Amino acid sequence: MGPLVGIVMGSESDLDVMKGAAEMLRQFEVEPELTIVSAHRTPGRLKVYAKKAKERGLKVIIAGAGGAAHLPGMIAAHTIIPVIGVPVKSSNSIDGWDSILSILQMPYGVPVATVALNGAKNAGILAAQILALHDTSIAGKLEAFKEYQDDIVKESAKNVKNMGFRNEFD
Numbered sequence: 001m002g003p004l005v006g007i008v009m010g011s012e013s014d015l016d017v018m019k020g021a022a023e024m025l026r027q028f029e030v031e032p033e034l035t036i037v038s039a040h041r042t043p044g045r046l047k048v049y050a051k052k053a054k055e056r057g058l059k060v061i062i063a064g065a066g067g068a069a070h071l072p073g074m075i076a077a078h079t080i081i082p083v084i085g086v087p088v089k090s091s092n093s094i095d096g097w098d099s100i101l102s103i104l105q106m107p108y109g110v111p112v113a114t115v116a117l118n119g120a121k122n123a124g125i126l127a128a129q130i131l132a133l134h135d136t137s138i139a140g141k142l143e144a145f146k147e148y149q150d151d152i153v154k155e156s157a158k159n160v161k162n163m164g165f166r167n168e169f170d
């Protein structure tokens, strides 16, 4: 079976952040494809990637970029596949706000599901949640992940209590 999730980013310099999406998906045993597509430097490649995504079997696209971050929105302009946008705090970004607003403030008719600045891991989880709507195996792994997070927080609460802080809740 071909990849169900496509991860694209504007530059190799985004990889440190964007590989977080791939790492999360792998935790749920989803192997995504990952490549570089730049809205500004490779507009033709962007159009082909987005137009062919559906026939290639992709179900979700995660797109990350920084600065004047037009990649997620322009991918969404060319396809009906859900696009999750990751604003990247890149070297050319003014504090990340340019990336956030470029991806978040899409016009009516062309939605992009925008995660937090550098939030590629959440993009991976959200993509898995979309796939889980039709895949009980991924759904089970997501449920286990929720329980794991619950355990981690309870463990932290126990540690803090053992430090001598009053806690009559646990």
Ligand code: RP5
Pocket (backbone or CB within 6 Å): 009, 010, 011, 012, 013, 014, 038, 064, 065, 066, 067, 068, 088, 090, 091, 092
């Ligand atoms: C954006 O410009 C890329 O997505 C990257 O975040 C940023 C800087 O790109 P490089 O100059 O490092 O290639 O288009």
